[in-house]
Amino acid sequence: MxxxxLSDIFDGIIARRLNVSSPMLRRLDSGVDQFFWLSIVAGCYITCPQFFKDNLLKISLLVAMEAGCYAISYIRFGKEVATHAISSKFWTLVLLATMIQVTVSCSSVILFNICFYLGIATRIEIIGMLLIIKEWTNDIPTIYHAFLIRNGKEITRHKLFNG
Known part of the structure; x- marks a missing residue:
């Protein structure tokens, strides 16, 4: 995991350093990220099905929110989500820690709850971004930047995260 x-983090950094990052590459990266996490969740489910049964409501809500992000993006723009928001990057780190804890102990209470609420917050931010921007855009750091993009203003991008 x-x-x-680490490979997910560094593939983006390397692509930006080599100046080969493009909107299509960012879209593909998002798809591969989804497959990666679905594979991890499937593996955790096989190993610890009771954890998923005990947390079915919260997990279902997270999945529904993620699906909502994709649905809104497809309905509005005909493309999948590729915001690569900074908050989502932090959520990914918490998600990783949670999945490791579940894999090791088949249990997670405090970390899972942090992961759940942070996941919901980041999905709400992404939905907000998708409703704010006028046309599909990749690599939107925050909802504040979505407002800037909507108003035709340039945004500052960080080379490591979204640039």
């Missing part, structure tokens, strides 16, 4: 996350 850790190696997969």
């Amino acid at each position: 850790i190696l997969g996350l």
Whole structure:
């Protein structure tokens, strides 16, 4: 899991350093990220099905929110989500820690709850971004930046995160 996350982090950094990052590449990266996390969740489910049964409501809500992000993006723009929001990057780190804890102990209470609420907050932010921007845009750091983009203003991008 850790190696997969590290490769996900560094593939974007390397692509930006080599100036080969493009909107299509960012869209593909988002799709691969989804597959990566679905694979981890499937593996955790096989190993610890009771954890998923005990937390079915929260997990279902997270999945529904993620699906909502994709639905809104497809309905509005005909493309999948590729905001790569900074808050989502932090959520990914908490998600990784949660999945490691679940894999090791088949249990997670405090970390899972942090992961759940942070996941909901980041999905709400992404939905907000998708409703604010006028046309599909990748690499939107925050909802504040979505307002700037909507108003035709340039945004400052960080080379490591979204640039």
